[in-house]
Amino acid sequence: MDALDAPAYTLRQLSFLVCAADEGTVAGAAARLHVSSSAVSDALSELERALGAQLTVRRRARGLSLTSTGVEVVARARALLAQSRELESSLRGAPGELVGPITIGCYPTLAPTILPPLLQGFGAAHPRVELDILEATHDRLEGRLESGQVDVAFIYDTLIPGEPQRAKLFELPAHVVVAADDPLATGGPVRLEDLVERDLILLDAPPSSEHTLSLFSARGLTPRVRHRVQSYEAVRTLVGRGLGYGILVQRPANEASYEGYRVVMQEITPAVRPVGIDVIWSASREPTQRTRALIDYARSLPWPQPR
Structure with missing residues (x-):
């Protein structure tokens, strides 16, 4: 290529712009990139001169924001940077060998079910693929697939961010979790009507909380929430101590909470719609x-089935 045909900007400048956009401040980008704030600021100014357009608005007290042109440039810069990384990765492996990073997003309560077989099996088959994990709820995944920050994600189908490509792996109905000494532990399937006067330990993380409350509202009921926690195991631990019941979707093989208290899973009757x-x-x-290989592998695994 003739030198005159080369772009006036550099990949380094683009990477600084993307990082600054993600961090929201020049100082934040500098810390993440391990360079000085002046180096980031100079790179952004040089990029703006090269493109002949203002990309950012930088205010000392308010941080950094993108102009409309800056938003478009950041989106294109992410694609260019991804292509450059892909070029580098493709040259590091033997023909047919998969090499390079994959960033996997996963809803936190799905992580104990999804990640172990995925990381073990796919990791063993493709040891030169770097699998990076981001545990995040749906709201935190918003925009990250389209931006390229996350390559693939595993989430509940009730609140999928944006309009991504998707494939169903499995589906499970919600169930009631009670302490082993609770009278409901031996009585078979449980009616939601029998729970409204009891204390609910609510998994308060979207979309789990919305889904649980919707099960009651669909029957004209309002549960009595005693505690709201954001951890799946915190629900099981409080239930194990007899502080209330929980409504969860995932079905671990271990019947004991972190503290060793046994909990029992009971089906809901009438049956509720499964969660995908x-x-x-x-x-x-x-x-x-x-x-693509990771997606295909995930779809081939024998995932849990409703009991």
């Missing part, structure tokens, strides 16, 4: 060969 667990990926970016 999906694998999702960007609709606007073609997945890399290694990401």
